[in-house]
Amino acid sequence: MGQPPNPFVRDPEPPGEAPAWMAQYGPALRAYFRKKAGAVEAEDLVQDVFVAMQARGGVDDIEHVGRYLFRVAANVLARRAGADRLKPTDDLSGLEALIDELSPERALIAKDTLERLIASLRTLPPRAAQAFILHRFEEMSYGEIAAHMGLSVRSVESHIKRTLDRVLAQMGAAR
Secondary structure, eight states, rough: OOOOOOOTSSSOOOSSOOOOOOOHHHHHHHHHHHHHHHHHHHHHHHHHHHHHHHTTTSTTOOHHHHHHHHHHHHHHHHHHHHHHHHHHOOOOOOGGGGGGOHHHHHHHHHHHHHHHHHHHHHTOOOHHHHHHHHHSSOOOOHHHHHHHOOOOOOOOOOOHHHHHHHHHHHHTOHH
């Protein structure tokens, strides 16, 4: 006599035919992944979604299956992108050639560039300069800047784009 069934663990899908949700959403997931990651990766990413859903125990208790599957798909894509970004590089020998000594000349060039940037920022409207500084130097997101300054995200985007265009033009002209 075996152990009593655990009420917290679902029986896996019976072998044979795939669950209906796989057939229903598989093509849309493939199209989504082809658009986001390319045709080569699409099938593997779809399988990752299906594996995650099978591990979850299926979709019977989910009200909006399509929305949920695409949220899982976005998470799978984000995890894959994060894993790719964190892969160690096999050959690091060529990187030493890229290291540049901080010579007195380079220090002066950097100081001059910073002075020109500060001078350029002083010519800007205060709110535009503030948004630019918060984004570039304080590393705040557009949403955080919008909340901090009481602006819409679109206004912040506009301020930063105009500021960047103007600063780059002034910095280029000052060379």
